[in-house]
Structure formats: C-alpha cells, structure tokens
Ligand SMILES: *[C@@H]1O[C@H](CO)[C@@H](O)[C@H](O)[C@H]1NC(C)=O
Ligand SMILES: *[C@@H]1O[C@H](CO)[C@@H](O)[C@H](O)[C@H]1NC(C)=O
Ligand SMILES: *[C@@H]1O[C@H](CO)[C@@H](O)[C@H](O)[C@H]1NC(C)=O
Ligand SMILES: *[C@@H]1O[C@H](CO)[C@@H](O)[C@H](O)[C@H]1NC(C)=O
Ligand SMILES: *[C@@H]1O[C@H](CO)[C@@H](O)[C@H](O)[C@H]1NC(C)=O
C-alpha cells in the first residue's frame with residue numbers, strides 16, 4: 001500500500017462551498033450600489049465613523065497574470081471584493097472587519113486597545129476530560145450558530161438580490177472558505193472560455209508557496225470564531241501530533257474526540273457530532289465531468305446525509321488504494337532535512353521542496369515530486 005506522504009488530514013470537515021458575503025451587505029440596495037459600509041450596532045455612522053472607520057472607494061488592486069487570464073474571466077473570486085463592492089469600510093488603528101467592529105490581531109476589548117496575552121496551543125491528547133468536553137461543545141455551538149456571513153447560491157452573473165444568498169453556520173463558513181480558496185469554485189467550462197483545466201483551476205491555498213501561510217491565517221480565523229461564538233477569548237485550538245499516534249492510526253477518531261466511524265464509513269451515532277450533516281457532497285473537485293456540469297454553487301441549505309468518517313479509505317476511488325497509516329516520524333524527519341522552503345516551479349511538481357513534502361505531493365523517501373498524483 002502507498003504511503004501518503006505528509007498529506008494534511010482534515011478531520012471532521014464536511015466539504016464544499018462557494019462565495020461568502022456579510023449578510024448586512026446582501027440587501028438589494030447594497031448589491032445594486034456596490035456599497036458595503038454598514039453602520040455597526042450602537043453606532044450612528046457607517047463603519048463606526050471617525051476614529052474607527054470610514055466608507056471609502058475600494059480600488060481594484062488585482063493584478064492579472066496573463067497566464068491566468070482565462071480563469072479570471074469566469075472566476076467569482078476575481079477582483080475581489082471590487083467586482084461585488086467598490087465602496088467598503090476602511091478601518092482605522094486597531095479596528096478591522098467589514099464594519100470595523102473587529103480588533104486586529106493582538107488586540108481585544110470593545111475599544112481594541114487591550115493587548116492580547118500570548119496563548120498556548122496544547123496537544124489534544126493532553127486535554128482533561130473537562131477540556132475535551134469543552135472542545136466538543138464549542139465546536140457543536142459553532143455548527144449550530146448562524147454566521148454573519150451568507151453564502152451565494154448563484155454565480156455572479158446570476159445573482160439578482162438577497163434571495164440568492166443563504167444562511168450558513170459559523171462552522172460551515174470555514175468549510176466553505178477552505179473550499180473557496182481551492183480550485184473547484186467556479187463554473188469552469190460552462191462559458192466555453194476555459195480550454196484546458198489548468199487554465200481554469202486557480203488554487204490560492206494549496207500546491208504552492210502560500211500553503212502554510214494561508215492555513216495559518218485560516219486557523220487563526222477559525223480559532224477566533226470559535227472563541228467569539230462561545231464567548232471565551234482565551235480558548236485555544238489544540239494541535240494533534242499524528243506522528244505519535246499508536247500504529248500510525250487515527251487516535252482521535254474516537255467519540256471522546258472528533259468521533260469514531262461506523263461500519264458504513266459514517267460518523268458513529270455515539271459521537272457528539274452525530275447530528276451534523278454533510279452538504280455539497282457531490283461537488284467533487286476531482287471529478288471533471290461533474291465540475292463541467294455545475295452551473296451554480298451547491299445548495300448549502302440541503303443536508304445530504306450523515307458525516308462521512310472513514311479514516312484512510314477516502315482515496316480508494318481516486319487512487320484505487322487506501323492510506324493505511326498516518327505519516328511516520330521518519331517521514332517527518334526526512335521532510336525537515338530540506339532547507340529550501342520551496343523550489344521551482346513552486347507547485348506540486350516541485351522537487352526537494354519542504355513545502356511540497358509537507359503538502360504530500362513529494363515522495364517522502366526521495367523528495368522528488370510524486371508521479372502518482
Ligand atoms: C461602483 O459601482 C457602482 C455600481 O455599478 C457604479 O455606479 C460606480 O460608479 C462604481 N464606483 C467606483 C468608484 O468604481
Ligand atoms: C492599538 O492599541 C494599543 C494598546 O492600547 C495602542 O498602544 C496602540 O496605539 C493602538 N494602535 C493604533 C494604531 O491605534
Ligand atoms: C481603551 O480606550 C478607552 C476609550 O478610549 C479608554 O477608556 C480605556 O482607558 C483604554 N484602555 C486602555 C487599556 O488603553
Ligand atoms: C445542535 O443541534 C443539534 C441538532 O438539532 C442538537 O442535537 C445539538 O444538541 C445542538 N447543539 C447545541 C450546542 O445546541
Ligand atoms: C438568516 O439569519 C438571520 C440572522 O439570524 C435571520 O434574521 C434570517 O431570518 C435568516 N434567514 C433565513 C432565510 O433563514
């Protein structure tokens with residue numbers, strides 16, 4: 001059986017989603033005027049006013065690489081946010097967010113002038129029973145709490161007004177954000193613009209130098225959202241040291257942690273997360289024909305069934321083989337020998353690149369790009 005390099009394992013994340021917008025800016029007037037400058041609750045001026053934020057023209061700073069021109073023509077992420085909103089909040093000082101009510105990193109409090117104390121991320125296996133229970137409750141609340149960001153049910157050309165946006169949970173917002181950064185977000189072939197798949201597969205988060213940076217920022221955002229939803233600014237996301245797992249099997253795939261699997265490859269009914277459903281399960285980013293046919297983002301309001309939980313078996317369809325174990329300590333050590341963070345051509349074909357080893361596209365005994373991927 002194949003070893004699967006250091007491929008990142010996303011535990012408990014249901015897949016797929018598309019564009020996201022602050023709900024307050026998806027009313028017909030905002031969409032029409034392309035202005036997203038909300039007046040925050042408790043304030044009288046858009047963006048909070050002087051000292052907090054002002055409504056300002058938002059220039060289009062996107063630089064289009066000629067190689068990606070075709071993709072940009074059909075990609076809803078292009079010229080973001082200018083293509084949807086050309087006037088947005090410009091926040092001052094320590095304020096940030098779409099309405100300037102958020103604090104920039106490192107600050108907290110209603111005035112964003114309290115310095116955030118350093119926080120420690122802990123090994124998930126070292127959490128006490130109470131802390132494990134907290135983790136589960138906090139995640140569950142994120143899944144049960146409606147996000148202030150809504151989800152577009154249509155691609156840009158077909159958005160008519162507020163009816164084309166749907167509510168989603170805070171949790172699903174992050175699932176969608178992850179999906180949105182990667183390639184299967186746009187209607188690649190429907191317009192006939194994209195001649196080749198490569199020309200319409202822009203992935204900002206994977207298979208390139210941004211991989212670690214993107215995901216660090218993503219986890220920071222996710223951690224903060226869980227803190228906010230649970231009103232616990234000192235909570236931290238634990239880490240999972242899979243290289244220490246017994247027999248290199250998923251040791252947190254138990255109901256004590258993220259949930260066990262049942263015989264059907266779904267989440268066990270004894271898991272706290274058993275009531276979670278999957279959405280957008282059929283928008284497989286790997287199936288070209290399905291992607292070619294998709295003329296609108298998936299319907300996030302439609303729950304398709306139980307969460308899948310099938311450790312090591314998920315790639316059977318794609319590769320004909322399963323991943324029989326998590327990466328080994330020797331593979332981690334091998335990756336750490338590479339001093340070059342990334343190498344030309346800075347994608348999944350990179351040889352001797354720490355980043356490509358980390359992502360799982362390089363062979364963990366040679367460092368060469370894997371031919372089987
Ligand atoms: C913003 O978009 C609106 C609506 O399309 C348009 O009328 C306006 O001229 C644009 N403003 C800028 C600064 O681009
Ligand atoms: C952010 O808050 C800190 C702590 O109160 C303060 O020293 C700093 O001046 C603030 N930064 C800005 C740009 O206002
Ligand atoms: C934060 O700002 C508020 C309002 O200006 C002020 O009352 C408070 O003393 C400040 N706190 C700190 C820690 O600077
Ligand atoms: C979330 O909703 C599910 C299904 O309605 C329920 O079983 C679960 O207890 C809820 N969790 C929270 C934290 O409210
Ligand atoms: C979406 O959520 C908002 C805020 O919770 C709520 O006011 C609104 O009614 C919801 N819309 C739908 C269609 O459920």
Ligand SMILES: *[C@@H]1O[C@H](CO)[C@@H](O)[C@H](O)[C@H]1NC(C)=O
Pocket residue numbers: 260261262263264265310311313
């Ligand atoms: C979980 O899935 C594995 C692999 O498919 C299977 O061998 C095992 O029996 C499943 N566990 C349960 C409790 O059904």
Ligand SMILES: *[C@@H]1O[C@H](CO)[C@@H](O)[C@H](O)[C@H]1NC(C)=O
Pocket residue numbers: 289290293
């Ligand atoms: C894609 O659309 C074509 C034409 O409508 C249809 O024949 C085909 O079955 C569809 N494929 C999938 C995977 O849905």
Ligand SMILES: *[C@@H]1O[C@H](CO)[C@@H](O)[C@H](O)[C@H]1NC(C)=O
Pocket residue numbers: 281282304305
């Ligand atoms: C995905 O699509 C297939 C074929 O159309 C269908 O059999 C399956 O039930 C769908 N899965 C979900 C979760 O809807």
Ligand SMILES: *[C@@H]1O[C@H](CO)[C@@H](O)[C@H](O)[C@H]1NC(C)=O
Pocket residue numbers: 344345349350351368369
């Ligand atoms: C990576 O190494 C393989 C095998 O030596 C070679 O065929 C390939 O051209 C190299 N790729 C790059 C991008 O240098």
Ligand SMILES: *[C@@H]1O[C@H](CO)[C@@H](O)[C@H](O)[C@H]1NC(C)=O
Pocket residue numbers: 002003363364365366370371372
């Ligand atoms: C990695 O390279 C070694 C040596 O060439 C080879 O034996 C092994 O099958 C490769 N592993 C994968 C997953 O391709």
Ligand SMILES: CC(=O)N[C@H]1CO[C@H](CO)[C@@H](O)[C@@H]1O
Pocket residue numbers: 067068195196198199
């Ligand atoms: C990024 C990418 O694959 N760009 C290609 C788009 O299509 C043109 C012409 O077919 C190629 O020359 C580019 O390399």
